[in-house]
Amino acid sequence: MRAYGEVLRVPGLARIIFSQLIARFPAGMMSLGILMHMEHVHGTYSAAGLVLAAFSVGMATAGPFITRLLSRFGTIGVLLTTAVVSCAALLVMATQALPLWVDVLAGIVAGAATPPITPTVRTLYPRMVQQRLLAPLFSFDAALQEVIWIFGPVLVTVLVSLLGTGPTLLVTIAIQFVGALLFIAAPEVRRLRIPPTTRKLGRVLRKPPVLLSVVISAMFIGGFAAVEAGVVATFGEGALEAGIVLAVSALGSLLGGFALGHRGITPWSVAIRLAIVLLGMVIALPLSDVVGLSIALFIAGLGTAPALAAFSAIVAATVKFADTPEAYAWIGTGQLLGAAVGSAIAGVAIDAIGGVGGVWVAVVMVAIAAAVAAIFRRHQPDLRHGIGDPPDTAPVELPR
Incomplete structure (x- = not known):
């Protein structure tokens, strides 16, 4: 825990962590909020799912393009413009009763x-802390991210019961916009200058560590999407038991991130951390009760945040500073696509054999991810002695 104390004592870092957590918090609310409101507006979950899919596709496909604009137009300009455009599109969805095709278009734009x-x-972190603290910082960041998934869905359901779907979506939009402004207002963000990249879009994927991180994290997150669908199917839509099991899994990830974050990352780290996730999911296979599934997915959760932290550290160690935003965006795109594939395959398996079908899909996908990580371990860096000095960046304006 001493490493986390050192991290939080870095000037300005606590402010950055808090503001980015607020800005990212709607990620745990948006999907459920859009789904509920679109079902209320259009009357069917098929229509609601179509709008939600449009939102996810927009986010997945545009991410790498948007991040490349950070160096061309400046961090503040891109963050502020995207926040305004995204919130404006979401406002249309939240306040207007429009044809389905308009909501689908708005979903694409918002995503x-x-x-x-x-x-x-994650591009800023290496500018703020000593390199030996980067691995604990990435783990701390990944662990805190679980707060989003523990409390976000709960907050949405409570707000919907009190206010209705439209006002709840408006609250979510407000959190996203205020969080973005808080993040933009931080001096460290305003001083960040990312030099223009000389590579074409997608060239960063030619780096084996980056490509492996994209593929492995896609399979890994796809597995979690599948097990989530399996848990919901086991207990029934809207059942409190499903929420409890998934919250316990997120709690395991939170604790796992803190417990393993100080450990150095080796070429075996990703495979080992995914093996922990796989163990928990295998234990979950014969179980259908709340207590049993909670324990099994708590074990699976122990490896989740540490695995996500390893991907961030690998990018920071192997990619030039100018290309790191695009590399992180590709990982995000892979995770979104993995979640979509995992959910789709799990749906077929659940229709065939019930909730356990989703867990089987999760086991297969996470097993593939762990196997790929182990087989191609030589393409993953050894970071036990730190991530190393980051590449030079563009000049940074110092406060007067």
Whole structure:
């Protein structure tokens, strides 16, 4: 825990962590909020799912393009513009009763213009802390991210019961916009200058560590999307038991991030951390009760945040500073696509054999991810002695 104390004593870092957490908090609210409101407006979950899919596709496809604009037009300009455009599109969805095709179009725009908070903050971290503290910082960041998934869905359901779907979506939009402004207002963000990249879009994927991180994290997150669908199917839509099990899993991830964050990352780290996730999911296979599934997915959660932190550290160690935002965006795109594939396959398996079908899909996907990480471990860096000095950046304006 001493490493976390050192991290939080870095000037300005606590402010950055808090502001980016607020800015990213709607990620745990938006999907459920859009789904509920669109079902209320259009009357079917099929229509609601179509709008939500449009939102996810927009986010997944535009992410790498948007992040490349950070160096061309400046961090503040891109963050502010995307926040305004995304919130404006969401406002249309929240306040107007429009044809389905208009809501689908608004969903694409809102997703595509989602402010690139995560790539920006993970690009900023190496500018703020000593290199030996980067691995604990990435783990701390990944662990705190679970707060979003523990409390976000709960907050949405409570607000919907009190206010209705439209006002709840408005609250979510307000949190996203205020969080983005808080993040933009931080002096460290305003001083961040990312030099223009000389590479074409997608060239960063030629780096084996980056490509592996994209592929492995896509399979890994796809597995979690599948097990989530399996848990919901086991207990029934809207059942409190499903929420409890998934919250316990997120709690395991939170604790795992803090417990393993100080450990150095080796070429075996990703495979080992995914093996912990796989163990928990295998234990979950024969179980259908709340207590059993909670324990099993708590174990799976222990490896989640540490695995996500390893991907961030690998990018920071192997990619030039100018290309890191795009690399993080590709990882995000892979995770979104993995979640979509995992959910789709899980749906077929659940229809065939019930909730356990989703867990089986999760086991297969996470097993593939762990196997790929182990087989191609030589393409992953050894960071036990630190991430190393980051590449030079553009001049940074110092406060007067």
